[in-house]
Amino acid sequence: MGSSKVVLVGATSLIVGIYSLSIKKVESSYVTASMNRVKMVQLDRAGEAALRLAVNDLAVSDGLWTRSVKGMKVLGSSADYTVSKQGNTYIIAATVSIGGTTKTVQAYVEKVTGQAKKSFRSVHRGQWQVTDRYERNQKEND
Amino acid sequence: MIIVMLTLTVNLNNALYVRTNHANTKAHVQIVADMLYNDLTQAGYRATRPVFTILCSNDIEFKGDIDNNGLADTIRYYTVPNGSSYKLYRKVNGGTVLEVGKNFSSITFQYYKLKGKITSNPDSIKAVRLKVILNVEGATEGFTTATSNFKIYPSNL
Numbered sequence: 001m002g003s004s005k006v007v008l009v010g011a012t013s014l015i016v017g018i019y020s021l022s023i024k025k026v027e028s029s030y031v032t033a034s035m036n037r038v039k040m041v042q043l044d045r046a047g048e049a050a051l052r053l054a055v056n057d058l059a060v061s062d063g064l065w066t067r068s069v070k071g072m073k074v075l076g077s078s079a080d081y082t083v084s085k086q087g088n089t090y091i092i093a094a095t096v097s098i099g100g101t102t103k104t105v106q107a108y109v110e111k112v113t114g115q116a117k118k119s120f121r122s123v124h125r126g127q128w129q130v131t132d133r134y135e136r137n138q139k140e141n142d
Numbered sequence: 143m144i145i146v147m148l149t150l151t152v153n154l155n156n157a158l159y160v161r162t163n164h165a166n167t168k169a170h171v172q173i174v175a176d177m178l179y180n181d182l183t184q185a186g187y188r189a190t191r192p193v194f195t196i197l198c199s200n201d202i203e204f205k206g207d208i209d210n211n212g213l214a215d216t217i218r219y220y221t222v223p224n225g226s227s228y229k230l231y232r233k234v235n236g237g238t239v240l241e242v243g244k245n246f247s248s249i250t251f252q253y254y255k256l257k258g259k260i261t262s263n264p265d266s267i268k269a270v271r272l273k274v275i276l277n278v279e280g281a282t283e284g285f286t287t288a289t290s291n292f293k294i295y296p297s298n299l
Contacts, residue, residue, distance in 0.1 A: 008143055012150065019154035026158070029165040033172050037292075040179070106210070134210045135183050135299045137176075 040137065043096060043103040044078065047135060050079040050094040051123050058083060058090055058109060059125035066090070082128050089131075107133040144212070164285035167278045168284070173272055174230065174243050175290040180233075181208055181217050182270055186298030189214040192264035193299060194253070196220075200228075201252045202270070220250050227277055247275040247287050253292070269295045 026068045050072065057065055073094060081094040090109040095102055107123070107130045115127065123130040182204070189205035196203035196218065203218040215235050219242070221228040230242040230249055252271040255261045257273045273291045 004143075008147070011147065013152065015151055019158055023161055024157050026161045026165045029252070030168060033165075033168045036172060040176075069187075130297075132187060134187050134207065135297065136210070139181060 008021055027133045040096055042098055043101060043137060046075045046077040046079060046098065047094060047097040047105040048123070049074045050081055051092060051107055051130070051133075052095050052125075053079075054081045054083055054092040054094055054107075055109055055123050055125045055128055055130065057130045058092075063090065063111060063128075092130075102138045104136045104138065105133060106135075143145075147229070160281065160284055161277050163281060164288060167276050167288040170243065171274055171276045171288045171290045174276070175292065177242065177270065178219065178233070178272055178274075179292070179294060181206070181219075182272075182294045183296055184208045184298075185270075185296040187296075188212065189298070194264040194267055196251050197262060197264060197267070199250045199252070206296070219249075221246065231251050243276070245277045245279065249274050258298070268299050269293050 039085075053074070054070070057067075066083050067086050069082070070080045072081075073093075075105075077096045077098045079094060079096045079117075081092055084091050084093075088110060090107060093103075094105045094107070096105075097103075101142045109128055110131050111127050112129055113127070120131045177240045184206035185204045186206055188207040193206070193227045194202070194204045195216070201220040203216060205216050207213060207215045208217060219230065219235045220233075221230050224244055227244065228246040228249065229244040230246055232240045232242050250271075252273075253261055253267045254269040254271065255263075256268045258269075261267060262284050271291070271293045273289070275287050275289045277290070278286055279290060
C-alpha cells in the first residue's frame with residue numbers, strides 16, 4: 001500500500017472516529033433528558049409511599065405518635081418523615097431523595113368522623129385522611 | 143480523494159449539527175414541561191373551588207399555593223401566535239407576564255375527569271394532559287420538533 005493510501009485511510013478513520021464520539025455525546029444528552037423524567041416519576045411514587053407510611057403510623061397510634069423517622073428505604077429511595085401536631089390537624093413533612101434530587105411532601109392530616117373518603121387517589125387509613133398537600137422537587141445544588 | 147474526504151466531513155458535521163440542535167431543543171422542552179409540572183401539581187392546594195378558572199386548549203388558569211406561603215396563588219399559562227409559531231407566557235397573581243419560551247409549534251392542555259374522560263367542567267377535573275411541541279431552530283427535515291407529552295394528577299383536586 002502506498003504511503004498516500006495509508007494517510008487517506010488514517011485520516012478517514014480519524015474523522016469518522018471524532019464524529020462518532022461527538023454523536024455519542026449528543027445521544028447521551030437524550031438519555032439524560034429521558035432519565036430526568038423517569039427520576040421525577042420515581043420521586044412522585046416514593047413521596048406517595050412515604051406519605052402513606054406516615055398516615056398509617058398516625059392511624060395505628062390513633063394520633064399519639066408525633067415523631068421523626070429517618071432513613072427508611074422506600075421504592076429505591078431514602079425517605080424521612082416527621083409528624084407534628086397543630087390543633088386538631090397533624091402535619092406530615094416527608095422527604096425522599098433519589099440520586100441527588102429531593103422531593104418534599106407536606107401534608108395536612110385530620111381524623112374524620114366515620115370512614116375517610118375512599119378514592120384510589122386520596123391518601124387515607126381508617127378515619128385518618130390527607131386534606132391538603134404541597135409537593136416540591138429540588139436538586140441538590142438548588 | 144480530497145473531494146471524498148471533504149464530502150464525508152461536511153456530511154458528518156451536518157449530522158452532528160442536526161443531532162445537537164435537536165438534543166438542545168429537547169432539553170428546552172424539558173425545562174418548560176418541568177415548570178408547568180411543578181405549578182400544576184399544586185393546583186387546588188389551599189384554594190377555594192373552582193380551582194380552574196380558565197380551561198382552554200391553549201390557555202389555562204388555576205389556583206394553588208405554589209410557594210407554600212399559606213395563600214393560594216392564581217397561575218395562568220397562555221400561548222400567543224408569533225408568526226408561524228407560538229410564544230408561551232406565565233402570569234402569577236395578575237403580576238408581570240413572563241415569557242416562558244417561543245418558537246413552539248403547539249402547546250395544548252386537555253382536562254380529564256376521574257375515570258379518564260375529557261371534561262370541560264372545572265369541578266370535575268382530576269387530571270391535565272400537556273403536550274408541548276417545540277420547533278428545532280433552522281431544521282427543515284428530519285428532527286424538526288421536540289415533544290413532551292404527559293398527564294399530571296394534582297393531589298388536591
